[in-house]
Amino acid sequence: MSEHRIAGGAGRVPIRPGLFEVPKGPGAEPYLIGTRCLDCGRSFFPRRARCAVCFSRSVVDGPLSRRGRIESATAVRQAPVEYRGDVPYALGLVRLPEGVLVHAPLTGKDPGGWQLEDEVELVIEPIHTQADGTEILAYKFRALAPALSGREDIR
Ligand SMILES: [Zn+2]
Numbered sequence: 001m002s003e004h005r006i007a008g009g010a011g012r013v014p015i016r017p018g019l020f021e022v023p024k025g026p027g028a029e030p031y032l033i034g035t036r037c038l039d040c041g042r043s044f045f046p047r048r049a050r051c052a053v054c055f056s057r058s059v060v061d062g063p064l065s066r067r068g069r070i071e072s073a074t075a076v077r078q079a080p081v082e083y084r085g086d087v088p089y090a091l092g093l094v095r096l097p098e099g100v101l102v103h104a105p106l107t108g109k110d111p112g113g114w115q116l117e118d119e120v121e122l123v124i125e126p127i128h129t130q131a132d133g134t135e136i137l138a139y140k141f142r143a144l145a146p147a148l149s150g151r152e153d154i155r
Helices: none
Strands: 012-014 031-037 059-063 067-076 089-095 101-107 119-129 135-143
Touching: 067 101, 101 119
Parallel strands: 012 135, 101 135
Antiparallel strands: 031 059, 067 089, 067 119, 089 101, 119 135
């Protein structure tokens, strides 16, 4: 007879519900959850109950593209009050193919080394572990090194 126990207490929790999908198995990819307007076609992040451009309520939520390009980046040397990660870090504005601009921390490169049009990919990472062992997850964008693109299967 086998007995399965579900681990209680510790787990992984998004920093805010409804922002992104956490990969649930091997091969699953994370994505940001956005809103697309069915009337004018614009997309938004975070999700909205109505279109910010034409105010239509005909909107649908769905996954946004995982890859985008850097529109601007800043090296942050003094952490905001609730930030628990390492300093310095880079904070970027990433343009996704849907036309959405997403503010997010950047990773995978020196904080001062970012350039316009650098290609990045969404990652979900723990940013803090609570006293009970629960990991708080947040989204970041990671550098896609030109020399490494197309070689992502190498471990
Ligand atoms: Zn609209």
